[in-house]
Amino acid sequence: MAIFPVFQTVSSALTTNRVWMDAIADNLANVNTIRPYDQPAFQARFVQAQELPSNPGDPIGVGGGVTTASIQYGDATGIQRYEPGNPMANKDGYVRSPNIDMGQNMTDLIIAQRAYQLNLAVIDRASESYKQAIQINGK
Amino acid sequence: MAVSPIGAMMSAATTAIPGAPVPGTQGVGAGTAATQGAGGGSGDFGNVVVNALQGMQDTQNNANSLAVQAATGDLTDVHNYTIAATEASLQTELTVAVRDRAVQAFNQIMAMQI
Numbered sequence: 001m002a003i004f005p006v007f008q009t010v011s012s013a014l015t016t017n018r019v020w021m022d023a024i025a026d027n028l029a030n031v032n033t034i035r036p037y038d039q040p041a042f043q044a045r046f047v048q049a050q051e052l053p054s055n056p057g058d059p060i061g062v063g064g065g066v067t068t069a070s071i072q073y074g075d076a077t078g079i080q081r082y083e084p085g086n087p088m089a090n091k092d093g094y095v096r097s098p099n100i101d102m103g104q105n106m107t108d109l110i111i112a113q114r115a116y117q118l119n120l121a122v123i124d125r126a127s128e129s130y131k132q133a134i135q136i137n138g139k
Numbered sequence: 140m141a142v143s144p145i146g147a148m149m150s151a152a153t154t155a156i157p158g159a160p161v162p163g164t165q166g167v168g169a170g171t172a173a174t175q176g177a178g179g180g181s182g183d184f185g186n187v188v189v190n191a192l193q194g195m196q197d198t199q200n201n202a203n204s205l206a207v208q209a210a211t212g213d214l215t216d217v218h219n220y221t222i223a224a225t226e227a228s229l230q231t232e233l234t235v236a237v238r239d240r241a242v243q244a245f246n247q248i249m250a251m252q253i
Contacts, residue, residue: 007222011219011222015216015218018216123222123225127225134232135236
């Protein structure tokens with residue numbers, strides 16, 4: 001693994017962005033998850049990214065990529081919505097719907113997708129460069 | 140993804156190393172100083188080649204197990220397989236290039252006018 005460290009670095013970035021897209025998909029999937037008033041609302045998931053230490057044997061100190069440190073949970077209060085017809089409503093007719101910003105999530109989705117794509121571009125360029133280096137003075 | 144030829148090459152290279160150095164091996168090693176440097180200066184060219192083949196086989200095994208995971212549906216990240224396959228192919232290309240240069244240097248020495 002040590003010959004081409006860029007592969008591990010890019011792989012970690014791709015995985016982290018994939019986890020982020022998964023979290024956004026989960027948030028958007030649960031955008032209409034209604035809960036009874038006496039229970040916490042569905043909490044949006046936030047991915048906390050964290051840089052990785054250098055690859056072993058790296059003398060310069062270039063980092064080793066990125067990883068998912070933890071998943072943070074958003075607001076549990078949610079939005080108190082008046083739905084007296086809902087069987088989960090309390091006696092005043094309120095239920096809790098999740099406090100998920102759909103616009104923010106769609107923006108994050110585009111950012112995550114672009115980040116995934118740019119890391120794919122990095123791996124393309126890197127393997128192209130390695131290939132050219134292998135072919136130095138080759139016949 | 141043919142792993143067995145690599146194993147055959149490795150065993151062939153390993154059996155060639157012990158004992159008295161084969162005439163010509165030293166010349167090949169000296170002809171490819173770059174590969175000796177890559178091996179950490181750990182000695183003769185045979186060891187360097189065996190280490191490189193070992194690393195290549197590890198990479199190939201990794202790619203193979205990920206390919207099995209992809210086929211059985213256990214693969215969580217698609218890019219893990221494609222990256223491992225790219226890495227394996229690059230490393231194979233590099234090893235083949237090293238071998239080609241070594242054989243080329245050997246042939247040049249063998250073709251020397253005496």
